[in-house]
Amino acid sequence: MTSENLGDRYRQYLGCLNTRRLEELDEYVADRLTYNGQARTRQDYREMLAADIAAIPDLHFELQRLIVSADWVAARLWFNCTPEREFLGFRAPGHSISFSEHVFYRFRDGKICEVWSVIDTQAIRAQLEA
């Protein structure tokens, strides 16, 4: 898969998340993957995403920067959303907040098999304390 194709594929994956078509995740995510070094099944991964969406009904993955090379995708994602339940250990803020996530993905056979994610929890904390 070329870098351009892999970039397109990643955008389709985000589209799948943004339109809540989690039943299509098997097209984009391998049966088994690692998430920040921890072994996960695709079902685990789907449940994590479903829990995020349940806590943040208006969760939308906005792609601000995409860098693709060989089997790797690096993305800067931007979120402007209104959490309605506890998420990432934070209480629901009662208003919308904005924060970024910087995430690296390795693809194998066109599917995500390795994820390294850092979320800007410092920004979230600052908005909760404001």
Add this chain to the structure above:
Amino acid sequence: MTSENLGDRYRQYLGCLNTRRLEELDEYVADRLTYNGQARTRQDYREMLAADIAAIPDLHFELQRLIVSADWVAARLWFNCTPEREFLGFRAPGHSISFSEHVFYRFRDGKICEVWSVIDTQAIRAQLEA
């Protein structure tokens, strides 16, 4: 500059930081840049790095993942270090800690002109509270 060359250049930049040759930053960093969307001069950037090193004398930038495309570099950096003074708003822990940074750089004429950084402060906080 090819992706390979830009990757090499970025490794040299990290070498410059790891050997504390901050006086050579003008080879790698543009006169003016943005850091997480904020305008900075190279001198501001150098002072930020010098302050980090003063707070964390054994600060070492370990490159765990490098993705390069066109003018962009995405890096997963790993730190295993012993902060001796307050850093990022955290007290000195009194022991070594480990954490990652996911950072995107745009280069112009071979020099860094735009930086987007997210540091895993959640991991730092967890190790301070442990």
